[in-house]
Amino acid sequence: MLKPEAQDLAAIASGLAHDLNNLLLVLQGCLDLLRLSGGNDNVLLENMQKGITEGTNLCRRLGEVCRQHSSRTVLSSVDREMSVLDINQMVRCVVDLAIIKARNGIEIDLELEPDSWPVFGHELEIKRLLLNLIENAYDAIYSGFGVIRVSTENICRPYGRQVCLSVRDTGIGMEPPVVKKIFTPGFTTKSDAAGHGLGLPVVKSIAEKHKAYIEVDSAPGQGTEVRVCFPAFEEHQAINS
Numbered sequence: 001m002l003k004p005e006a007q008d009l010a011a012i013a014s015g016l017a018h019d020l021n022n023l024l025l026v027l028q029g030c031l032d033l034l035r036l037s038g039g040n041d042n043v044l045l046e047n048m049q050k051g052i053t054e055g056t057n058l059c060r061r062l063g064e065v066c067r068q069h070s071s072r073t074v075l076s077s078v079d080r081e082m083s084v085l086d087i088n089q090m091v092r093c094v095v096d097l098a099i100i101k102a103r104n105g106i107e108i109d110l111e112l113e114p115d116s117w118p119v120f121g122h123e124l125e126i127k128r129l130l131l132n133l134i135e136n137a138y139d140a141i142y143s144g145f146g147v148i149r150v151s152t153e154n155i156c157r158p159y160g161r162q163v164c165l166s167v168r169d170t171g172i173g174m175e176p177p178v179v180k181k182i183f184t185p186g187f188t189t190k191s192d193a194a195g196h197g198l199g200l201p202v203v204k205s206i207a208e209k210h211k212a213y214i215e216v217d218s219a220p221g222q223g224t225e226v227r228v229c230f231p232a233f234e235e236h237q238a239i240n241s
């Protein structure tokens with residue numbers, strides 16, 4: 001069984017492999033047609049060149065991101081201890097991973113609190129939580145065109161200081177009865193292959209472990225925002241003392 005972070009990387013790699021495979025199928029089709037047409041069709045040649053360039057770019061991006069993050073994050077998976085974390089740094093790392101499998105037409109925007117307060121937690125688990133939220137946001141944008149905004153914000157509440165991590169999408173949104181069920185293990189509205197109904201239960205359990213709470217704001221056709229609010233580091237110490 002792979003470690004969680006390696007599973008995330010494996011899921012991304014598998015998405016990329018799927019995209020590359022589709023490109024290769026297109027190239028194969030063009031090549032077959034080219035052979036049949038005697039090899040003088042410039043449009044087909046151009047399409048093949050585009051496919052090859054896109055495939056090469058995908059591989060380059062995967063290589064860059066792996067070099068930047070995977071050795072650091074996979075190595076740190078040995079370290080399961082809680083530590084003081086910079087949430088913005090984690091967001092940048094996860095978004096870099098998510099962007100390489102971004103489908104055309106879906107944009108990921110960052111809106112980060114310039115001096116976000118530190119939080120105390122498991123780095124890999126918080127990254128896993130965020131990756132699950134981004135995956136759901138992607139899936140919700142059925143049209144293939146939309147924006148996912150990942151933001152962080154320092155908030156002073158009457159009961160303490162919070163660092164809120166939010167993922168907002170312009171996807172299909174949810175009816176209130178669906179929102180009620182989303183944290184139930186096994187609940188999914190996706191086809192068998194696409195959904196297992198385990199993403200948000202994992203998000204919930206990670207949030208609970210960090211004494212964070214989750215807010216969901218969604219309406220059909222209006223998109224969805226999921227906010228996970230962590231106690232700032234000093235607040236976390238106060239809760240546990």
Ligand SMILES: Nc1ncnc2c1ncn2[C@@H]1O[C@H](COP(=O)(O)OP(=O)(O)O)[C@@H](O)[C@H]1O
Binds near residue numbers: 171
């Ligand atoms: N951003 C979102 N937009 C719309 N629906 C969502 C979103 N996130 C979660 N959901 C709903 O919650 C369900 C459960 O999500 P999750 O636990 O991640 O399982 P899965 O993604 O495998 O279906 C999804 O099937 C979907 O109906």
Ligand SMILES: [Mg+2]
Binds near residue numbers: 135198200
């Ligand atoms: Mg999911």
